[in-house]
Every structure is written in C-alpha cells, then in structure tokens.
Amino acid sequence: MIKVAILAPIGNSLYSLNTTQLLTQQKDVQVTVIVVRTPWNLARFRSEFKRDGVRLLRKVLNKWLLREKPLDFDGDETLLSPSKNIHLIEKTLGELAKNRDIPILTVSDHNQPESQIFLEKAAPDLIIFTGGGLIRENILRIPRLGVLNCHSGYLPKYRGMDVIEWAVLEAGGRKPEVGITLHYMDRGVDTGPILLQQKVELKKEDTFEGIRRRIEPMMVKLIIEGVCGLRDKTLQPKPQRPGDGRQFFVMHPRLQAVARNRLKKH
Amino acid sequence: MINFSHWVINQVEKVSNRSHSGEQIKDFVLKKYSWLVDGLGDMAEPNKAEIAHDLWQIYEVLFALGWVNTRTNLFNTYRAGKQISPSALLAWKKGLWDGKVIRAGVVKAGAGFYLNQFVLKVKNNQGSFVSDNLESLLKHVETRREHCLEAFDPIANENSIWLERLNIDLLFARIARRKKDPRFLNAALKLNDWYFSYFQRNATLPEMVRFLLVLTEQELAFKELYP
Numbered sequence: 001m002i003k004v005a006i007l008a009p010i011g012n013s014l015y016s017l018n019t020t021q022l023l024t025q026q027k028d029v030q031v032t033v034i035v036v037r038t039p040w041n042l043a044r045f046r047s048e049f050k051r052d053g054v055r056l057l058r059k060v061l062n063k064w065l066l067r068e069k070p071l072d073f074d075g076d077e078t079l080l081s082p083s084k085n086i087h088l089i090e091k092t093l094g095e096l097a098k099n100r101d102i103p104i105l106t107v108s109d110h111n112q113p114e115s116q117i118f119l120e121k122a123a124p125d126l127i128i129f130t131g132g133g134l135i136r137e138n139i140l141r142i143p144r145l146g147v148l149n150c151h152s153g154y155l156p157k158y159r160g161m162d163v164i165e166w167a168v169l170e171a172g173g174r175k176p177e178v179g180i181t182l183h184y185m186d187r188g189v190d191t192g193p194i195l196l197q198q199k200v201e202l203k204k205e206d207t208f209e210g211i212r213r214r215i216e217p218m219m220v221k222l223i224i225e226g227v228c229g230l231r232d233k234t235l236q237p238k239p240q241r242p243g244d245g246r247q248f249f250v251m252h253p254r255l256q257a258v259a260r261n262r263l264k265k266h
Numbered sequence: 267m268i269n270f271s272h273w274v275i276n277q278v279e280k281v282s283n284r285s286h287s288g289e290q291i292k293d294f295v296l297k298k299y300s301w302l303v304d305g306l307g308d309m310a311e312p313n314k315a316e317i318a319h320d321l322w323q324i325y326e327v328l329f330a331l332g333w334v335n336t337r338t339n340l341f342n343t344y345r346a347g348k349q350i351s352p353s354a355l356l357a358w359k360k361g362l363w364d365g366k367v368i369r370a371g372v373v374k375a376g377a378g379f380y381l382n383q384f385v386l387k388v389k390n391n392q393g394s395f396v397s398d399n400l401e402s403l404l405k406h407v408e409t410r411r412e413h414c415l416e417a418f419d420p421i422a423n424e425n426s427i428w429l430e431r432l433n434i435d436l437l438f439a440r441i442a443r444r445k446k447d448p449r450f451l452n453a454a455l456k457l458n459d460w461y462f463s464y465f466q467r468n469a470t471l472p473e474m475v476r477f478l479l480v481l482t483e484q485e486l487a488f489k490e491l492y493p
Contacts (some may be wrong), residue, residue: 050411050412053282054275054279054282054283057275058272058275059276060464166448167450170448246447246449247401247405248449249404249408249449249452249453250408251452252285252452252455252456252459253283254285254287254288254447254455254488255286255451255452255455258492
C-alpha cells in the first residue's frame, strides 16, 4: 500500500481531477488527503500577471470561468476524453473528496502552516503536485519518498517555462526534443531525480496550444505509472546533474514568432 | 460568450503589448544615430571619447546588419576603447561576494562591463566564474522582471545607474551571439522593451548612445541566431 496526497492549483482543475480519480482506482494506492488552493485572489493575480502577462487571462478564462470547456472541441486527445473513460462525474475536487471520504483542505498557498500541519498529520509516502506555485522545503520534506511533479519538457535539457517553444526554437532543422518528465521536486527548478520520461511526436498542423492540450492526458498517465511503479518498487529515480540542462524562462513575443514558424515548417 | 471573451482578451493583448518589432527598432536606431552624429561636434561633453567609441561600435554593427552601406566609419580615430589590464580585472574580481556579482538582489557595480572584459580578455574565463555569474544575472532579470537591476553596490547614482543596467543588457546581447544561447537574447529583448519608454523621453547623451549600442547588438544577435 502506498499513501499519496494531492496538491492542486484550483478546485476544478481537470488535470488534478483526472489524476486523483485515476489514483483512487489503483490497487493498493490510497489518496489520503487533498490540498487545494483558493480561486484567484488579487495578490496572486497581480504577481502572476507580472510574469505571464495576457496569457494569464487566457488561463483564467479556460481553467476557471469556462471550466476548460474549450477542450471539448479537440476530439479524443484532451483531458476530457479520459474523464469520460474513467467515469469522472464530479466537477470539483471538493465533490470528489466528499464522495470518496477524502479529507480536503483549501489554502491560499500550499506552503502555509495549515497546509504543512494537515499534510504532516496525513503522513503520505508521496505527494503528487498537480500545480499551484512554488513548493518550499517545509512541504518537500514531509513525504517519505518525495514530491512528484510531471514537467511538460524533456529533462534535463529543458527546465523551466515555455519549454515546448524553446525545444522547437532550438531544434532548427532537427527533430525537436519535446517530451514530458515525471520527477521528484527539490529546491531547484525541475532539477530533481527523474522517474519516468516520454517523448512526444509532433504532428502536421500542430500548434503550441494544441501540443499542450495533447500532452495533459499523457502527463496524467505518466503520474499513475510512476505511482504504481513506486508502489511495486520497480522504479529507481535517476539524479540529474546540474550542468546537464539549462533553465528557460517566458519567451519574448519575437522569439515566439520564430518558434511558431519553425513549428509550421516541421 | 466564449468568442466574446477571447475577443476581449485579444484586445487587451493588443493594448498591453509593449514589445517592439525589428522594424520599429531599426527606425528608432537610425533616426537617433543620425541625430547624435550631427550634434556631437557642438557638444561640450566630458565623456566625448567614450561616447565616440560607442558611436564607432554602433556604426560597425549597423554595417554588419546591412542598415548602412558605406564602409567608412566616421569615428575610426576612436576605435580603441577603455583599456583594462588583466590585473585590474582580477582586482575587481577580488571585491566580489565569494566570486558572485549578485547577492540578495543587489548587483556589484561594474558587473556588466567587467564580465564582458573577462569574456573577451581572459582565455579560460576563470573556470565557471563567468558562466555561473551570467546564469545568476539572467535569473535575476527573468524573475524580478521590471524590478530587476534596481540596486547596485556601491549604490549607483542617477547618472550611473542606467549605464550599469545597459552594460548588463549589452553583455546579454553579446553573450547570446558568442555562446549561441537564445536565453540571453530573450532577456535582452525584454529589458529593451521595458527601457524603451525611458529612452523615448529623457535620457542623457551617454545613456542614449549606450542604449543604441545595445539595440544594435541585440538585432545583430537576432539576425545571426535566426537568419
């Protein structure tokens, strides 16, 4: 038996809902607690707007106001398709927790003392991070095995932000190294030991937004595979060397335009 | 409803977009450069040699960009810039915080200028000294964004703070070309977007010339990385 806790960015995150639902269906996996962040507040919005600019508005629109409805139009390769297959009827983590008797705590920041006490009491073997800001040492040290995150880039080469765009931009005429990586979190940015990875093939007519939507269900599956592997003791984390990769940041619009052109030509 | 929401966001994006296109930068640089060259002879500027050296560098980059066609650089006599001896570089390095140019958001004055000199003049670049400090400066700029490069040690006054910032900006643009690392070009592009409004209003002459040098070096890096 492996005990896991879930950290979620927002109560109706489809990524968190899918991950939690699938975990509850695995043999000898117990979801002990869920910690979810409160919906957007002004301070967080201002801080994230400074970093992400207008694309934050798109994120809020899709994830909160429209409850990810735009994904509906994308056919079989988005989070909505596995949602149907795994009998996910709940719209929020609150409903899911209530229906399955899982204690849930709502916090404004995952690192706050209430969250720490709640998680320490639950004593999980593993915490699954499904989004919601930076995780600090006080939370990282709680689980026996560690905190798992699925990163939308191929580590160790592409750490940080906009890594799909950076991989395409840097590839030039070569095949871009686009992929996802399940890794333990540490104090660095995407520098913790790697558990599992999967490369993502690009398709004709792909857009960055489309690739992101397509990899979300793959990320959910990788988390499940990773948790089951840790439960069965068949996975060994592989440490990353700091010099094996670089940290990338939000891409400037002029470089984004170059990356979009390169993606079209790929 | 969905379409309307996306339309609103698109409009907000258009209004809040502060990035400058290559064409806008080219227009700005050529206009300001020509104005500066015309007016330089009459100016009683104490740093005239340094300014003229920057103008010499700008012209060389303009030629490499193909933005001017005549090879003759009016500032050829100012080709040699400020000379720094290897011992002066090492003396500056000794004054850092355990070899680090940045500590708790405060940047050592001269970081941009001296790191650039290390790259150019010290063959082995002192192991990871240069690359580690470049990464720290990059992280500082990318995480603090418009609040980056606000504090220097010793404290930079109003006359020198912009030159300190621009020297780091220049370092990024040159490192992007030298190391073929677009992350530094990315940071230079952002810095210059944030700085543009200041330079459209009230910059001093040395600041304006250095800004034009940064912009041209940025555009050369862009051209070389993405021809």
